[in-house]
Structures are given as C-alpha cells and as structure tokens.
Amino acid sequence: MKKLALLFIALVFSSSTFAFSWDSKEETRNLTAGISDSKEGAYNLGHNFASNIQKESPNKLKRTLGIYEYGLETNSIKVESSHVAVDEISTAKGQIKYRAMVNINYSYDVSGPNSH
Numbered sequence: 074m075k076k077l078a079l080l081f082i083a084l085v086f087s088s089s090t091f092a093f094s095w096d097s098k099e100e101t102r103n104l105t106a107g108i109s110d111s112k113e114g115a116y117n118l119g120h121n122f123a124s125n126i127q128k129e130s131p132n133k134l135k136r137t138l139g140i141y142e143y144g145l146e147t148n149s150i151k152v153e154s155s156h157v158a159v160d161e162i163s164t165a166k167g168q169i170k171y172r173a174m175v176n177i178n179y180s181y182d183v184s185g186p187n188s189h
Contacts (some may be wrong), residue, residue, distance in 0.1 A: 084096050095146075099153070099180045102138050106173035112159055119157030119173030134179070142183055149182035153185060 106122035109115040129137060131150040140150065160172045 094184070096183050096185070097149075097180060097184075098183065099178065100138075100156070102177050104137075104175050104177065106157070106175050108162070108170050108172050110162075110170060112161075112171045115124060115159040115171035115173040118158060118161065119175050122173065123155040123175045123177070124153065124155060126175070138177065138183060142181075144183040144185040146182040146184060149180075151180060153178045153180055 104122070104126075107115070107118040109118055126134070126137065131148050134140070134150045134152070135145070135147055138150070155175055155177045158174045158176065160174060162170050162172050164170050
C-alpha cells in the first residue's frame with residue numbers, strides 16, 4: 074500500500090511538469106499601406122489601412138500580421154493601437170513619392186507546456 078501511495082504522489086508531482094499554461098504576448102509590426110504622390114494622400118492611405126486592420130477577424134489578422142506560433146489561440150488576436158508615419162522616397166531621379174507606414178501594436182495568447 075505504501076508503494077502504491079508513493080507511486081501516486083510521484084505521478085502527481087511529475088504530471089505538473091507536463092502542465093500547460095497560457096502566455097500573453099504583445100508585439101509591434103510595421104506594414105506598408107501604399108505609396109502616394111502627395112503627403113496628404115499617403116496619410117489617407119495609412120489611416121484607411123489602419124481602420125481596415127482594426128475591423129479584421131482574428132483569422133485574417135493572423136495572416137496579415139504574419140503570426141505563426143505554435144499554440145496560438147487565434148481568437149485572442151487583437152489590435153491594441155496603431156499609428157501612421159509617412160516617409161519621403163524617391164523612385165526616380167527628381168521624383169518624390171510618399172510611403173505610408175502603419176505601426177500596429179497587437180496582442181495574442183499562446184498555450185504550451187509549462188517550462189518553468
């Protein structure tokens with residue numbers, strides 16, 4: 074009986090090393106929203122892009138943001154905030170274009186073996 078009790082206690086403690094836990098992650102991604110001939114046009118492209126990202130489903134966000142992590146809880150993906158920046162670029166000598174960049178802060182949950 075003692076051996077059975079010790080075996081049971083050992084099993085309980087060893088199984089805790091195989092327990093799963095949830096981990097929340099926050100990340101930032103910069104995405105190009107497009108190129109425009111004017112700075113104002115680039116800002117409009119960026120804000121429209123950011124607005125569309127906010128409306129995307131978690132499955133679409135997974136692809137758009139390139140989140141491919143083992144144990145990802147897809148439905149937990151959400152955009153926390155975003156902002157638009159415009160870069161001046163030259164595509165040819167003497168031609169100036171404006172590139173809209175959207176900085177997206179997002180979070181998601183992953184599950185996996187508890188390695189602590």
